[in-house]
Every structure is written in C-alpha cells, then in structure tokens.
Amino acid sequence: MPLALLALAIGAFGIGTTEFVIMGLLPEVAADYGVSIPTAGHLVTGYALGVVLGAPLMTVLGTRVSRKRMLMLLMVLFIAGNVLSALAPAFGLMLLGRIVASLAHGAFFGIGSVVAAGLVAPEKKAGAIAMMFTGLTVANVVGVPLGTFIGQSTGWRATFLIVAALGVLGLLGIARLVPEQPRPEGVRLRHELAAFRNVQVLLAMAMTVLGFGGVFAAITYITPMMTGAAGFADASVTWLLVLFGLGMVGGNLVGGRFADRALMPMLYVSLGALALVLALFTFTAHHKAAAAVTLTLIGALGFATVPPLQKRVLDQASGAPTLASAVNIGAFNLGNALAAWLGGLVIAAGLGITAPNWVGALLAASALGLAVLSGALERRDRRGASRIVTGSTAEPALTNEAPPAPARS
Template structure:
C-alpha cells in the first residue's frame, strides 16, 4: 500500500479521537469551567452539529478544489479548532473550537476516500479506502482511551494540544506523500438534490439519526454514569472505553460483512438488540461486571447497524449518491447531537445519570419501526420500482463512496458505503464506515 495512505490514516485517527474523547473528559472540563455535566455535554452536541453543516457544504466546495490542497486545508481547519479548544479561556470558546474542528470531518473522509482509491490499482481500491479508515478504528480503541488517560492525569488541555499536533503531522504527511491530482470538474447539484425527495431516502436517513443516536445517549455520559452510579474509579473509564471501542470494531466488521447479504434482517436484529441492551443498562449499571458487559454490546449492536444504514441510502440513490451520502454522514452526527442534548435534558430534570439510556432505547426502537415501515413500502412498490430521481442530471456512477464527485465515479470507486460520522471504523470492503 502507498505511504500516502498512512498520511490519510493519521488524519482519520486525529478526527476520530477528537470526536469521542470529550466523553471521557466531561467531568474535568465541567469542573474547570464551572458548568454542569449536561452543559459540558454540549461539546458533543456542538461537534455533531458542525459535521451536519460542514459535511455537505464542504463536500460541494471540495469538488471544485484540487483534492490534495483541499485535504490540507481541511486538516488546517481541524488543527485550528483543536488548538482553540486547548487554549479556551471560557466554555463558550471551547465549544466554538469544537465546532470549527468538526467542519472538516465529513468532507475529509469523503474526499480522502476518492484520493485513497486513486492511489492504487482498480482491484485494490476498496482495500485502500479501508486502510485509510483504519485510522478511525484505531482512534476508537487506542486514541480515545489514551486521550482520556492523558487528560485525567495531565489535564484535558494537553489532550487537545496532542490532537492538534496529530493534525499538523497529517498535513505534513499529505504534503509530502500524497501526489498532486487534477482539479475536479464541476458537478451538477440539481440531480443530487432531487434524490433527497425520495421517501425511502428520507426514511433511511431518519433511521440513521435515531438508530445511531441511541448509542450516543450512553457514550456521551459514560464517565459520570460509570463513576457515580457503577462505582468505577475515574482511571478505570479508560479501559471501559477500550471495551466500547472493541465492541464498535466487532460490530462494524459484522455489519460490513452481512450488509450486502441480508440488509434489512441485519437492521432488524441490530436495532432490536441495541434497544434491549440500552433499556437494561440502567439496571446493569449498578453492578461493575454487568456494566462492563453491556458497554461493548452497545458498541457492537450500534455499529453493526452503520454499514446497512449507509448502504440503504446508497441503494436508494444509486444514480446520484454524492450529496445524499454526504447528508447521511451529517445524519449520523445529527443523531449524536440529539442524543447528547436529550441525555442532558433528562439528567438536568433529576432522573439521574442512567436515564439517558432509556432515551436511547426509545430512539433505537423508533428506528426499528421505521425500518419495518420502509421494508413494507418497498414490498408494495411496483416490481423493479425503486424510484430514484435526478439520475439523468447527476451523471454519477452507482456505488460511489460518500463525498465522491462525478469524476470520482469515473475513477472506479465502487465500495458500497463509507459513512464517517461520529463514529465509524474500518469494515469489510463492501462497507467502510467510520460517522461519524
């Protein structure tokens, strides 16, 4: 594999680490700024909303800028945001830094996937994209727990300085290792916009918001729940995050393997299991062993739904997937934002640190109902009748990775899915998520 993929993987590692590390550092940040835990949870909400806004806008802008230059600019934005968070004199400034950093998230993975695929022979494109997303996998298993450990012992500002340093390293690597590529041709957006009117696309994105959001009702407030309710020492949260990350990786791999074979059955099973475990966690959280078992299960069932959810969107927009894929990246993060906000609401209302899990269970159950509705509508459609609008205008080859432009399709990028929201990790070649 080309060394350029290492530079892209470093960028993915930094983005994945900064997205999730605040979950492990909420008490430290809240104490320093004198805010409540629910208020500190807005750092997760703000980041997620930044991805929602930044993913489609910067993906469109990036389609008109040379890709190497755009990747470096996006990582520069990432560095600036994390440095601002590290230096923040007030909570509002730190929140602004989080939003600035998040704007680069979706577009980096969308454009980076096209670049990665262009670095290798046609038969190795999917493997190259998966290699870049390995950075996200490692971030969930290593970067987030280590960032939490560093923040708890040396101060949370040190963690964000280190993450900013990773961004600088990624910029240098991209500059030195990624070859120059021609300016992409302008693409027509009207056909892409038309696909967003497809009812099945709307249902798929709603499933994404609700299903993936359920995971974040737990993960955003995992530290106060595990320390205040379960009785773990703050230092033990690092290892609980490792378990959560390991569950994410396993679920992601399983979802990536079976999304092509049995997409809807996989969604039914993963969303049902996710709702059940989230509903039981308020009870399991009162015992260290059962809590330690439940946390990786939530990661596994939550991330098993990521490949089929992203592929569902691509299946419904096969003739014009670019903008829809970018918007679905935002949908993963919109779910994160809603979950973090709702979790803060129920905690502030006095229901305790386990209450957000009930909210998550309801969100996952709602996603399951939408999946059943979507399948029912599909069965009633005329044979051969998946309606996709705008295909004639878009001129995009089916199966392009998220954020891809028209010429990205021409380059033969045909992986089924590459979500980068808040949370994905590398999967089998048929589906390579990341959420984000």
C-alpha cells in the same frame, strides 16, 4: 485493501480523538480559563453543532474541487482548528478553534466514504467504508485515553498539539496515497440536492439519527450510571469506556463485512439487537460484570450499523452521493444531541439514572421500524419494475407474431 484507506483511517483517527478527548479534559480546561464546567461543556456542544452545519456547508463549497483536493483542504482546516485550540489565550478563542476543527468532520467522513467506496470493487464497498471508520473507533480505544492521560499529566494544550500533528500525518498520507478522483462529469449542486428527493435516502438518514442516537442516550450518562447504579469507582470509568471502544472496533468491522453480503438484513439484525440490549441495560446496569458486558455489546451493535447505513445512503444517492453522504455524518451527531437531551429529560423527571437506556431502546426500535419500511418499499418498487419489464417484453412478442393464414375455400 488499498493503502489509501490507511491514510483515510489516520485522518479519521485524529478527528475521532479531538471530538471525544475534550470530555476527559473539561476540568483542566475549565480551571485554566477560570470558567465553570457547564460553560466548558460548550466546547462539546459547539463541536457537535459545527459537525451538523459544516457537513453540508463544506461539501457544497467543494462541489467544484476534486475529492482528493477537498480531503486535503479539510485536513488543513482540521489542523488549523486544533492549533488554535492549543494556543488560544482566551476561552472564546478556544471555542472558535473547536468549531473550526468541527467544520472538517462531517465533510471528511462524507467525502471519505465516497472515495473509500471508489477504491474497491462494488461488492467490497461497505468493507472499505468500515476500514476508514476503524480510525474513528480505534480513537476511542487508544487516542482518547492516551490524549486524556497526556493532557492531565503535561497540560491539555499538549493534547491538541499532538492531535494537530496527527492531522499533518493524515494530510501527508492523503497527498501521497489517495488517487485523484475527479467529480463525475455533469454533476453539479442541483444534482447533489436532487438526492434528497429520494425517500430511501431520507429514510436512511432518519435511521442514522434514531439508531445511533439510541447508543448515545446511554453513553452520555455512562459515568453517573456506572458509579451510581453499578457501584464502580470513578477511576474504573476509563477502562469501561475502553471496553465500549473495543466493541465499536469489532462491530464496525463486522458491520462492514456483512453489509457487503446482505445490507438490509444486517440492519434488521443490528438495530433489533441494539434495541434489546439497551432495554436490558436498564437491569444489567445494577451489576458490575453484567454492566461491563452489556456496555461492550452496545458499542459493537451501535457501530455495526454505521457501514451499512453509510453505504445505504451512497447506494440510494448513486450518481451524486457526496452531499448526501456528508449530511448523513451530520445525522449521526444530530442523533447524539437529540438522545442526550431526551436522556436528560427522563432523569430530570425523576425516572432514575438508568432511564436513558429505555429512551435509547425506543430510539433503536424506531430505527428498526424505518428499516423494515424501507425494505418493504424497495421490494414493492422492484415488483413494480419487474411487472413493467415483463409486460414490455411480452407485448412485442404478440405484435411480431405472424397473422393467421386465411382459410382456403
């Protein structure tokens, strides 16, 4: 794999760390600013909304800039947001810093996916995308636990300064290792927007919202689920999340490898298995060992869908994939928000702390249904194209055929 993928992975590691580390530092941040935990939770919500809005916004603003330069500008924005978060004297400025950092998230992964795919042969594109996303998955295994430990030991501001330093490292790596990839000639914003008229692009994005949303329906409430249903101690949640992160790393790499061989079958298998495992989690969540194994599988199966879904969008929006790729990253966060809301509804309705797992299973099953529909439409279009080609080649053969000779008397 090209070294440029390492630079992209470092940037992804920093972004993944800053996105999730705040969840482990909410009590410290709330105490420092004198706000309640729910108010401090706006730092999570604000970041997610910033990703959803920033993905298309930053990509549109960068339509006339080379992809390498845009990636560098996004890392500068990410660094600035984390420095502001670390130094903010008031909660409002801290929230602003989080939003500024989040604006770089979707566009970085969207443009980075296009760049990563362009660095390798066509049959290795999904693997290259997976390599970049490895930075995000490793962040959940290393960056988030370590950042939480540092924040709790030396102060949460130190964590965000370290994340900003990671951003500087990613910026230098991109500047040094990523080759120039100018935008294709003639591609303008209207060409990027035209990709959204392709039903296959829209289906892939809907699969992203529902499929990865299924994961977050369960993970959002993992702490009360593991302590209340499985009987784990509060301190055990950290290593349980590490298991989930390890599953993410493995699933991401496997998904990238097999998506290059058979993309749609990979989606069928991963989404179907994810729906099944989420449904089983309703029962295994009451047993410690089974819960730990199931949680790891959810991470693996959930992230096994990421490279094929991202490659699906790139393939279907070929010619002008940058905006569609970035919007699909926003779709992951939209799915997270939707699933967390639905999971909260079923808990509030008195259906039990494990009820969000059924929500996740239904969301993943719905994504599988869309994948089957997408595959059927694609096969229908191929058959139609094949008939047209066959007909157009057969007709000239008839018209070029010499007329029969006249009968002799």
